[in-house]
Amino acid sequence: MTAYPVTMSVQPEVRGYFDSATNTISYIVKDPATDACAIVDSVMDIDYAAGRITYEHADRLIEEISRENLRLEWIIETHVHADHLSAAPYIQDRLGGKIGIGSKIMAVQEEFGKIFNEGTDFQRDGSQFDRLFEDGDSYMVGEMPCFAIHTPGHTPACMTHVIGDAAFVGDTLFMPDGGSARADFPGGDAGTLYDSIRKVLSLPDEMRLFMCHDYGPNGRDIQWETTVAEEKANNIHVGGGKTREEFIRFRTERDAQLAMPKLIIPSLQVNMRAGEVPTDKDGRPMLKVPVNGL
Ligand SMILES: [Fe+2]
Numbered sequence: 001m002t003a004y005p006v007t008m009s010v011q012p013e014v015r016g017y018f019d020s021a022t023n024t025i026s027y028i029v030k031d032p033a034t035d036a037c038a039i040v041d042s043v044m045d046i047d048y049a050a051g052r053i054t055y056e057h058a059d060r061l062i063e064e065i066s067r068e069n070l071r072l073e074w075i076i077e078t079h080v081h082a083d084h085l086s087a088a089p090y091i092q093d094r095l096g097g098k099i100g101i102g103s104k105i106m107a108v109q110e111e112f113g114k115i116f117n118e119g120t121d122f123q124r125d126g127s128q129f130d131r132l133f134e135d136g137d138s139y140m141v142g143e144m145p146c147f148a149i150h151t152p153g154h155t156p157a158c159m160t161h162v163i164g165d166a167a168f169v170g171d172t173l174f175m176p177d178g179g180s181a182r183a184d185f186p187g188g189d190a191g192t193l194y195d196s197i198r199k200v201l202s203l204p205d206e207m208r209l210f211m212c213h214d215y216g217p218n219g220r221d222i223q224w225e226t227t228v229a230e231e232k233a234n235n236i237h238v239g240g241g242k243t244r245e246e247f248i249r250f251r252t253e254r255d256a257q258l259a260m261p262k263l264i265i266p267s268l269q270v271n272m273r274a275g276e277v278p279t280d281k282d283g284r285p286m287l288k289v290p291v292n293g294l
Helices: 056-067 088-095 105-115 190-201 228-234 244-255 264-271
Strands: 013-019 024-030 036-040 045-047 052-054 071-076 098-102 131-133 138-141 144-150 159-163 166-168 208-210 225-227
Touching: 013 056, 013 208, 024 056, 024 166, 036 056, 036 138, 045 056, 056 088, 071 088, 071 138, 088 098, 098 144, 105 264, 144 190, 159 190, 190 228, 190 244, 225 228
Parallel strands: 036 071, 071 098, 098 131, 166 208
Antiparallel strands: 013 024, 024 036, 045 052, 138 144, 144 159, 159 166, 208 225
């Protein structure tokens, strides 16, 4: 396995912003030594029934960053989300910063480009993003060293982003009592997800882990922060030495019973374009519904 350049001595200030409409947590990650920051997994609001898009959640992040005069350097997407829309371009227009995602986005664009019958003007080369990360690629936020770990399984392009002693796992893991995300989307695979989770759990025990989602299982309050040690010991799907075979059996049976996320159709069309809403031939923002296509 790749030896990743972990720097536990750098401890970013991490602020989570919970979006109750989609149970997503967006993060502002601030360098304690400079005024630099990054955003991980922003959310654009949609009333899908009405076809209406608004920006309350993204505006919270923008206001926070503006109020403190922070410099936004990166807008990171852990993956092409299927349950909420990214606000990356809206934020970039106002605050700058580079939008980054895993390089396997090209496979995701190929797959969903077919499902949504996109024309040749839809580029499938990831060029809508400013940076495509490969496994082990590093970058900086201010003086904080960061790197990406390829953690496929939920989707082919999933990356975990590690900033100092904080790892943003996307949908690779949920809180220990939430287990793991589904692995049945096109390009998903339960065994691959298990292997990716093992990669994350091979990081130092004290590494802080930040979730992209929490659903407050068994009525507990929403939480989004845990550690590698806690996940290893207590995660209900992979903790306590559960085998790959056990995980695959459980995950496959469970996924077969799950309904599609409510926002999967608009989410995929927007997120595979780095958060841009597609337009029709006259340039008007327009979404499609592929009938029996998913
Ligand atoms: Fe996801």
